[in-house]
Amino acid sequence: MFTVAVIGPDGAGKSTVTQQVLKQLDLPLKYIYMGVNLESSNLVLPTTRLILELKRLRGGRPDMTGPPDPTKQAAPMPKNPIKRLVKEVKTAFRIGNLMAEEWYRQFFVWYYHNKGIVVLSDRHFFCDYYAHDIAVDRSQLPLMRRLHGFLLGNLYPRPDLLITLDAPAEVLFARKGEGTIAMLESRRQEYFRLREAVPHFETVDASQPLEDVVDQVSEIIWLFYQTKTGRVVRN
Template sequence: MRTVALVGADGAGKSSIARAVAHRLGSRARYLYMGVNLEQSTMMLPTTRLAMAIKRARGGRPRMPADWSGGAGAGSAGAGPGRWQLVREAYAGVRRVGWLAEEWYRALVASVYRRRGHLVIFDRHFLFDYYGAGRDDRPGQLLAARLHAALLRHFYPRPDLVICLDAPADVLHERKGEGEVESLERRRQEYLALSEVSPEFAVVDATQPLPAVVDQVTSLVRARTA
């Protein structure tokens, strides 16, 4: 086993735990952020880094769209086909192409780490963050989002082990103070449902104190790499 992904809804503590586990495992482990927050990532395409620098110079914040799942958004609910919809699809398509390049670049970095004999600890994972996109029960889903999710599901490298950091939605909301409890619960259930598509899947109670969660995750990883 060479790759482990820590996933879970916002507020589960993924980044803190992933970094702590990688540190605990020592020189053989490598931490790699696999999420959409460019400000949190230390590994990205040179073109992405340049775009970030330009945006910062202009006083903006480098970020991916808040609605990264590809929904139509609040201003366009119920909008039918037309010029505006075509513009939205074209714009979303261009952005997705750029983001696909970023995703595959990080997959390449992970592959290099593995070939050098390292154990890669993923903080989040693109495949599982986008896995629910394109489902029929998500109204207003853009075609670009559906295609993006399909490409990831069929072609993106999967981690050997997926560890879901789980906590009740109200606990997650209290920690982050963002979003709504209902949306956090939906995301939580989507992550738990990944057990159906991940042969090696474990759930860790993220309501425990941080050191206890780190201990448990580290033990799970060591047990599968022994």
């Protein structure tokens, strides 16, 4: 079968829409969360769960570190060689764990495909890191990010159908109040760049009422399913 990924900046309604589509479409569908938020993840490596529980106990957020905020400058490396080494080791460990998570979830995608099931992905690692670790000059990145970008760009399967939920940055910010308008606008532009990187790219206006967004996303998936399988189904 195939993978449908639903992406969009914070406030676009990705999780809500995908859950509603699961209920609405009469297709063999399986939901997999393909992002960095532990509390939203339905598949997590045991080691990751342990690491993030320790992080929670220390007062940190219970999730993996996601793509950098494009509107902020990266923190400078410490001048102290010991502190620099510690930071580099922590970064290498974090990205190594992220890559393990990415492939762990991808193995489940393959498993469901082999059973004739369509995977509905809430977010997608390839899409989230495309503008940061893949479609960039990787020679300027740290070694582990270069490796991460190479694996995602050359070996990691891309979604067969990518649906982007889009709305003006001001609308997105008003919904959740997270990040900044500048950051949300930057994310929007990053996702538009994916049009050149995936075989099928669709955009849905996420500023519409939820019911209309769900109907449009369902219709796109339904028509794509018919095209891929030749089967006539009803949604």
